[in-house]
Amino acid sequence: MRILVLGGTAWLGRAIAAAALAAGHEVVCLARGRSGSAAVGARLVVADRDRPGAYAAVEGARWDAVVDVARAPAHVRGAVAALEADRYVFVSTGNVYADPSIVHADEDAPLLDPNGVPADGGEAYGMGKVACERAVQETYGDRSLIARAGLIGGPGDPSGRSGWWPWRYAHPAADAVLVPDAEARPTELIDVRDLAAWLVATEATGVFNAVGPEVPLGEHLTVARRVAGFTGAAALAPEPWLLEQEVAEWAGPRSLPLWLADPGWQGFAARDGSRARAAGLTHRPLAETLRDVLAWEETQPVHPHGAGLSDEDERALLRLLRPST
Incomplete structure (x- = not known):
């Protein structure tokens, strides 16, 4: 097949291009080229989707498939x-x-209004994606x-969310690793x-929750x-103590990644993915993902990056948590 990947030089887009090449397809990536290089074997067409005529070099061809990872509705409207x-x-x-509070919601759950006024940056992102869809x-x-897609992880994860826990266990900041007392969180x-x-x-069509298997946080950390x-x-x-200490949930600076205490967000990490699995989505063992992301993390010059606690923050929190030790 002839596949056009809109993007293809950042993490997910490059992985898609690499998968298509491994399957024997011809791959063209259209991107600005600022996020990195295209996968080896793919042809890169340099173009800026914010500019008129962005698709001039590829719009005359007939593609078997176009794969798009955009977040800007204008980009998607121009492409289609x-x-x-x-x-x-x-x-x-x-x-x-x-x-996002509803646990195990399927693809028919109500969506954000793409024309609404967002309450925060996360809602703005979601509204934009609804408009793209x-x-x-x-x-x-x-x-x-x-x-x-749900939480995407594995080697190359720039957010640090999937790599921080195995990296922290491989490089503890103290005699113990600080973890949320929240083993059942999904x-x-x-x-x-x-x-x-x-x-x-x-070859499926339609809408799918492309999420991983639901694993309790305690089990995830055991594997890490x-x-x-x-x-x-x-x-x-x-959990209340961590929140009092202003430790962030989920991701970002001074966080404990993957941990979600907010009841308003429990469904975000526990969606129904059965439709995608029935359409052929399969998952490698979690241990393989975490082992490979740890190997990648060992090559990175800065930790934490994107998510997690610094050594200094973790040691300070441990002293507060265990004042007699």
Whole structure:
């Protein structure tokens, strides 16, 4: 097949291009080229989707598939108007849902209003993705695949969310690792390679929650400990205490990644992914994902990056949590 990847030089786009090349397809990536290089074997067309004529170099061709990871509705509207393809694959997000508190919600759950006024930056992102989805569906209809991705992780994860725990267990800041006392909280990590391979291989159309298997946080951390070879202690911190200390949930600076205490967000890490699994989405063992992301983290010059606690922050929190030790 001839596949056009809109993007293809950043993490997910490059993984999609690499999966398509590994399957024997011809791959062209259209991108500004500022995020990195295209996958080896792909042809890079340098273009800026913010500028007129962005698709001039590729719009005369007929593509078997276009894969788009954009977040800007204007980018998607321009692409669906300019490009001819047998199918259009759009990578969306679980942020499109109006109520992230609902656990195990499926693809028919209500969406955000793309024309509404966002309450925060996360809502603005979700609203933009809803508008992108609608642009794809209005033009391509039943020739489109909308993949609402959950938390994507694995080697190359620039957010630090999937790599921080195995890295922390491999490089503890003290005699114990600080963990939330929240073993039952859900996680749903999907390996970037599994997502990319499915997007390339599936012939399914429609809307899918492309999420990983639901794994309790405690089990996820046990796997991270194991792949890192950590044999030390865990310092369990109550969730209210962590919030009082202004430790962030989920991601970002001074955070404990993957941990979600807010009841308004429990569904974000526990969506129903059965429709995608029925359409062929498969998952490698979590241990493989965490082992590979740890190997990648060991090559990175700065830790934490994107998410996690610095050594100094963690040691300070441990002193507060265990004042007599």
